[in-house]
Amino acid sequence: MSEDRTLEEFASTDETSTTGPTDENEDGTVESVEPATPAYGWGSYTCDECGETTERVWWHSGGVVCPACKEW
Structure with missing residues (x-):
């Protein structure tokens, strides 16, 4: 079995890297x-x-409808 490793070994030290998508x-x-829209x-x-x-x-055509009136 291998030795345990710390989380710091997996962390990036590159400040320009991203971990996910951005809005930019x-x-x-x-x-x-x-x-x-709900x-x-x-x-x-x-x-x-x-x-x-x-x-x-359910929101339908600008209003709300109950389950019985909902068009499926």
Whole structure:
């Protein structure tokens, strides 16, 4: 069995290296990203289609619909 090694042996000492993707372009500018649009929600809602109170909704055509009114 091999000897144990410390985490420092695996750490990079190069400060220019990255460990993952960044939001910067090659020229250093940062692109703005639009936030994700939710598709599902839970809480206390009223369905825009049938008017029933529900705890689960899906966003559809600018409003919320209950599971019974959701077009699958």
